[in-house]
Amino acid sequence: MAKKVAIIGVGMQKFEFRKEETVEEMIFDVTRNALENCHLSKEDIEAVVYGSAVDAFCGIHNSDKIAIDASGGLLRPTMRNSTSGSTAISTPILGYTHVASGLYNLVMVICFEKMSENVAAQAVFSTVYDEAFVRPIGLNVPIQCGLEARGYLHRYGLTERQMAKVSVKNRGNALSNPYAQLPMKLTVDDVLSSPYLAWPVKRLDTAPVTDGARAVVLASEDVAKELTDDPVWIRGVGRGADSVWFMGRRNYDLGRLDYAYLAAKQAYDMAGIQNPMTEIDYAEVYDPFTYKEMQHCEALGLCPEGGAGRMIDEGISLKEGALPVNASGGLQGEGNPIGAGMSRLCWCYLQIKGQAGACQVPKTVNIAVANAWGGMFQYNAVMVIGRD
Amino acid sequence: MENRVCIVGIGLVESAQSIFELSHKELLFYSTRKALDDAGLERKDIGGAITSSYDFLEGRSLSNQFTLDSIGGVMKPCDLRLGEDGIYSLFAGYMEVMADPSKFVVVASVQKASERDSEGLGYQKLIAASMEPVFSRPVCNSIPNLLGLEPVLAAMEARAFMERSGLKEEQLARVAVKNFNNANSGREKSAINLKAVLESELFSWPIRQLTRAKEADAACTLILASEKKVRAMAQSPVFIRGIGWCSDQSHLAFRQQGLARETKWATHQAYKMAGIQRPDKEINLAEVSDWYAHRELMHCEALGFCNLGEIGSCIADGVFEKEGPLPVNVSGGLLGRGNAIGTSGLTRAAQVALQIRGQANGYQVPGVEVGLAHSWSGIPTATAGVAVLSKW
Amino acid sequence: MTKKEKEPGMTINGEIHVKYRWAVGKAGERFFNELKENKKIMGTRCRQCSRVLVPPRIFCEECFVENMEWVEVEPKGTLTTFGESYFSTDGKRLKEPWMLGIVKLNGSDGGLIHFIGEARPEDMKIGMSMEIVFRDKREGNIMDILYFRPAKK
Numbered sequence: 018m019a020k021k022v023a024i025i026g027v028g029m030q031k032f033e034f035r036k037e038e039t040v041e042e043m044i045f046d047v048t049r050n051a052l053e054n055c056h057l058s059k060e061d062i063e064a065v066v067y068g069s070a071v072d073a074f075c076g077i078h079n080s081d082k083i084a085i086d087a088s089g090g091l092l093r094p095t096m097r098n099s100t101s102g103s104t105a106i107s108t109p110i111l112g113y114t115h116v117a118s119g120l121y122n123l124v125m126v127i128c129f130e131k132m133s134e135n136v137a138a139q140a141v142f143s144t145v146y147d148e149a150f151v152r153p154i155g156l157n158v159p160i161q162c163g164l165e166a167r168g169y170l171h172r173y174g175l176t177e178r179q180m181a182k183v184s185v186k187n188r189g190n191a192l193s194n195p196y197a198q199l200p201m202k203l204t205v206d207d208v209l210s211s212p213y214l215a216w217p218v219k220r221l222d223t224a225p226v227t228d229g230a231r232a233v234v235l236a237s238e239d240v241a242k243e244l245t246d247d248p249v250w251i252r253g254v255g256r257g258a259d260s261v262w263f264m265g266r267r268n269y270d271l272g273r274l275d276y277a278y279l280a281a282k283q284a285y286d287m288a289g290i291q292n293p294m295t296e297i298d299y300a301e302v303y304d305p306f307t308y309k310e311m312q313h314c315e316a317l318g319l320c321p322e323g324g325a326g327r328m329i330d331e332g333i334s335l336k337e338g339a340l341p342v343n344a345s346g347g348l349q350g351e352g353n354p355i356g357a358g359m360s361r362l363c364w365c366y367l368q369i370k371g372q373a374g375a376c377q378v379p380k381t382v383n384i385a386v387a388n389a390w391g392g393m394f395q396y397n398a399v400m401v402i403g404r405d
Numbered sequence: 406m407e408n409r410v411c412i413v414g415i416g417l418v419e420s421a422q423s424i425f426e427l428s429h430k431e432l433l434f435y436s437t438r439k440a441l442d443d444a445g446l447e448r449k450d451i452g453g454a455i456t457s458s459y460d461f462l463e464g465r466s467l468s469n470q471f472t473l474d475s476i477g478g479v480m481k482p483c484d485l486r487l488g489e490d491g492i493y494s495l496f497a498g499y500m501e502v503m504a505d506p507s508k509f510v511v512v513a514s515v516q517k518a519s520e521r522d523s524e525g526l527g528y529q530k531l532i533a534a535s536m537e538p539v540f541s542r543p544v545c546n547s548i549p550n551l552l553g554l555e556p557v558l559a560a561m562e563a564r565a566f567m568e569r570s571g572l573k574e575e576q577l578a579r580v581a582v583k584n585f586n587n588a589n590s591g592r593e594k595s596a597i598n599l600k601a602v603l604e605s606e607l608f609s610w611p612i613r614q615l616t617r618a619k620e621a622d623a624a625c626t627l628i629l630a631s632e633k634k635v636r637a638m639a640q641s642p643v644f645i646r647g648i649g650w651c652s653d654q655s656h657l658a659f660r661q662q663g664l665a666r667e668t669k670w671a672t673h674q675a676y677k678m679a680g681i682q683r684p685d686k687e688i689n690l691a692e693v694s695d696w697y698a699h700r701e702l703m704h705c706e707a708l709g710f711c712n713l714g715e716i717g718s719c720i721a722d723g724v725f726e727k728e729g730p731l732p733v734n735v736s737g738g739l740l741g742r743g744n745a746i747g748t749s750g751l752t753r754a755a756q757v758a759l760q761i762r763g764q765a766n767g768y769q770v771p772g773v774e775v776g777l778a779h780s781w782s783g784i785p786t787a788t789a790g791v792a793v794l795s796k797w
Numbered sequence: 798m799t800k801k802e803k804e805p806g807m808t809i810n811g812e813i814h815v816k817y818r819w820a821v822g823k824a825g826e827r828f829f830n831e832l833k834e835n836k837k838i839m840g841t842r843c844r845q846c847s848r849v850l851v852p853p854r855i856f857c858e859e860c861f862v863e864n865m866e867w868v869e870v871e872p873k874g875t876l877t878t879f880g881e882s883y884f885s886t887d888g889k890r891l892k893e894p895w896m897l898g899i900v901k902l903n904g905s906d907g908g909l910i911h912f913i914g915e916a917r918p919e920d921m922k923i924g925m926s927m928e929i930v931f932r933d934k935r936e937g938n939i940m941d942i943l944y945f946r947p948a949k950k
Contacts, residue, residue, distance in 0.1 A: 149938070149939060151910060154911055156897060156910065159884075160880045164879065164880045164897070164899060213883065215880045262858075265852075265908050267906075269877045
C-alpha cells in the first residue's frame with residue numbers, strides 16, 4: 018500500500034541564458050532556497066533525486082555527481098534520472114516513489130540543466146536520434162516539431178493563429194514572473210510575423226534555450242503533518258511511453274499523443290478524478306512549443322480532444338479564465354532548461370498555496386496538474402497535486 | 406515485515422567477446438525475453454520498467470528512448486531511466502514494487518563497450534569528460550596521452566590504499582589470479598598465474614593490464630514482484646532483503662583516497678534493512694566490484710567482510726576463494742568476465758541470485774542462502790550500491 | 798526585438814570528441830544489405846499478429862516474441878506528415894527549403910523518415926502518394942535512399 022506523499026516546499030531561481038554560475042553553484046542556490054522555504058537544514062534530507070536530461074549540453078558526463086556536495090547529497094542515497102523532456106515530471110515521480118515505498122521520509126528532488134554553454138545545441142540534439150535510421154538524415158528539433166505540429170493542426174483543423182495566442186498568453190503571463198528569462202508583451206501579429214523554424218513553428222512559438230534549476234521537497238504523511246498544517250499531496254502520478262519506431266506506430270498520426278492520454282488516465286484514476294475539465298482548478302502544461310500546450314491540454318482532458326483551439330479562443334486558459342493554464346508563463350515565458358521544466362510542478366504548488374505572487378490566479382486553487390513531454394514523440398509524465 | 410520484494414525472473418546475456426552482430430536494442434530484447442520466460446510472464450504482465458544507462462558511454466543522448474521497445478514498454482509506464490550503474494534500476498524497481506505491490510516491474514540495463522571508440526580511447530575520454538570542467542579537466546586534458554588518465558587516477562587510490570593497509574603488490578595480484586581462475590571454472594585451468602599478472606603490462610604502478618578489468622558487452626534484465634504475487638510462480642523467488650546506495654565527495658581533492666567510504670555508507674542502510682550485524686559471518690557469498698584488483702579488497706573492507714589489518718591474512722588463508730568461508734566473485738567478477746560498464750552492477754545481482762537459486766551452472770557454491778551484490782561506478786566517481794539477497 | 802547579451806563571465810572552452818561504431822544488429826544488417834545490393838525495402842512480418850514492421854526488427858514490440866519472417870515492401874506509400882526548413886548547415890537562411898517527410902509504406906505497418914525531393918512545399922499534402930528514389934551508388938546505409946518524391950502516375 019503506497020504511503021501518502023506531500024510536497025512541503027520548492028526551490029526557485031531565475032532562468033537565464035548563459036548563467037554565470039556553474040552547475041554546482043546553480044544547484045547549491047536552488048537547494049538552499051528550498052531548504053529555507055521549508056525551514057529545514059540539509060541534515061534533514063534523507064535522500065536526493067536528480068533530474069537532468071542531457072549531459073551533452075553541459076558537457077559533463079554524470080553531471081549530477083559534480084553537485085553531490087552542493088545539494089545535501091553527501092554520503093546520502095542519491096539517484097539520477099534522465100528521460101529527455103519528461104525528466105521534469107518523471108524525476109519528482111521517482112522522488113514520490115522513494116517516499117511512497119516507505120523507505121524515506123524526506124526527499125529532495127533537484128532538476129537542472131545548463132544548456133547555453135553548448136555552442137552548438139543543435140549538433141547535440143542530433144545525438145538524440147536513432148543512429149542508423151534517423152541521424153544520417155539530419156533531422157533537427159525544429160523539423161521534428163514541424164512534423165508533429167503539422168500532423169496535429171491537420172488532424173483537428175487548428176490554426177497558427179491559435180498557436181500564436183498561446184505564445185501571447187504565456188509570454189505575457191511571464192511578465193509577472195520574477196524567475197522568467199524572457200517575458201514579452203506581444204500581439205498575435207508579432208508571433209505570426211516571426212520567422213519560421215519549420216512550418217508551422219515560428220521563433221515566437223518556441224521556448225528559449227536557458228540555464229536553470231528547480232527543487233522540490235517531498236515528505237511522508239507523518240513528517241508532512243509535523244512540518245505544516247496545510248500539506249499539498251501528490252494525488253496521482255502517471256507515465257506513458259510509445260515505441261521508438263515513430264514512423265510506424267499504431268497511430269500514424271503524430272497529432273494525437275496516445276501515450277499522453279495514457280499517462281493522464283493513470284494519474285487521474287489514482288487521484289480519483291473523473292472529469293478533469295471541472296475538477297482540475299489549475300494546470301501547468303509542458304509548452305516548449307505553443308502547439309504542445311494545446312496538445313497537452315487535450316491529452317490531460319482539460320478540454321475536449323481537438324478542442325484546444327476553442328479553449329484559447331474563448332479565453333478559458335487565460336490567467337482570469339475558468340481553467341488557467343501556465344499563469345507562470347510556462348516554458349515559453351520562463352525558458353526551457355529541459356530538466357528544470359519541473360518548474361511546472363513548482364508553480365502548481367505555489368498557486369495552490371497562494372504563494373504565486375503576481376502570477377497568482379484569482380480563483381481558488383485546490384487541485385492542479387502538471388506534465389512533461391520528451392523523447393522521440395515518446396514520453397509523457399503527469400502529476401496531480403492538491404489538497405485532500 | 407510487510408510485503409517483501411523478490412526477483413522472479415532473471416535474463417543475463419554476457420559474452421567475453423564483443424557482441425557485434427546484435428544491436429543494443431536486440432541484445433536487451435534477448436535478456437528481457439529470457440527474464441520473462443524465466444518468470445513465466447508475458448509482455449502484458451509488465452506494469453513498469455526501469456532502465457539504467459549512461460548517455461556518453463553509448464553516444465546516444467536520451468538513451469532510454471531507444472530501448473523502450475526492448476523492455477516491453479510500448480504504451481506502458483516505462484518512463485524512467487537512471488543515469489547510474491545498472492544496480493540502481495534494481496533499487497528504483499524495489500521502491501516501485503513497495504509503492505505498488507500489484508505490479509511486475511522490469512529492471513534492465515545494456516551496455517556495448519564494443520561500440521565505443523575502437524582506438525580504446527573511448528572510455529578514457531569519457532572519464533576526462535566527467536571531471537569537473539573548470540578546475541580539474543584542463544589538467545586531465547593536458548596530459549600527454551589520454552590513455553594514461555584512468556590508470557593514473559586508479560593508481561593514486563591504490564597507492565593510498567596500500568599505504569593504509571600495508572598490502573603488497575603481490576597480494577593485490579592474488580585477487581586477479583583468483584578471479585581469472587573462477588571465470589574459467591569447469592574448463593581448463595586458467596593460464597593466468599601470479600607471475601603472469603605481475604609481469605603484465607604496467608600502466609601506472611600498481612595498475613597493470615591484468616589487474617584492471619577489460620570492457621565487455623552485456624545485457625541484464627531482472628523481473629521484480631511483491632511477495633504476494635509470487636506464490637503461484639514457477640521459479641523460487643529470491644528475496645531482496647536490503648538495499649543501499651550512496652555517493653561521496655565529487656571533488657577528488659576532498660576525498661579520502663584509499664578508503665571506499667561510499668561503499669561503507671551504502672551498507673549501513675542495506676544491512677539495517679536486512680538485519681545483518683556481522684556481515685563477515687552472515688553473508689555466504691558476494692559479487693563485489695573488482696574493476697581493479699585493489700578495489701575488490703577496498704570493498705571487502707568497506708563491506709565489513711574483514712578489518713583493514715586482516716586483509717593480508719584473509720588472502721593468505723583463502724577466505725575469499727571459492728572454497729573459503731566467504732567466496733567473493735565466484736563468477737570471475739569483472740576481471741574474469743569483463744566489465745560491461747554501466748550494466749555490471751545489475752549483472753552482479755543476477756549472479757548472486759543465480760547462486761541462491763542453485764542455478765550457477767559450473768561454478769555453484771553449495772548452500773548459499775544470503776548473498777551480497779555490490780557495484781561501484783568507477784573512476785572518478787565515488788558512487789556505490791549494495792543489495793543483500795536471500796533465499797527467504 | 799534584440800536584447801543585448803549579458804557579458805559572459807570568465808569561461809573556459811572545451812570539446813569532447815568520442816568516436817562510436819554502433820552495431821546495426823541482425824535486422825539492420827539484412828535491411829541495409831538488401832537496400833544496397835538490390836534496391837529493396839525489406840520488412841519483417843510478425844507471425845503472431847501479422848504486422849509488417851519497417852524498420853524491420855527481430856522481435857515484435859507488441860507480441861514481444863522473436864517470430865518474424867522477412868518480406869519485401871513496396872517502395873511506395875502515403876505521406877503522413879512533412880516539414881520544411883530554411884536553415885543551411887552554416888546557419889544562414891536558404892532561398893529554397895529542404896524538406897523531410899514521414900511516409901507509411903504500402904503493405905506495411907511501418908515507414909521511414911527521409912528527405913522529400915522533386916517537390917515544393919506548396920505542392921505537398923498529407924495523404925499524398927510518395928515513392929522512394931534510390932541512389933545509384935549505394936553503401937549500405939539509410940542514405941542509399943536519395944529521397945521520397947510524389948508518386949508518378
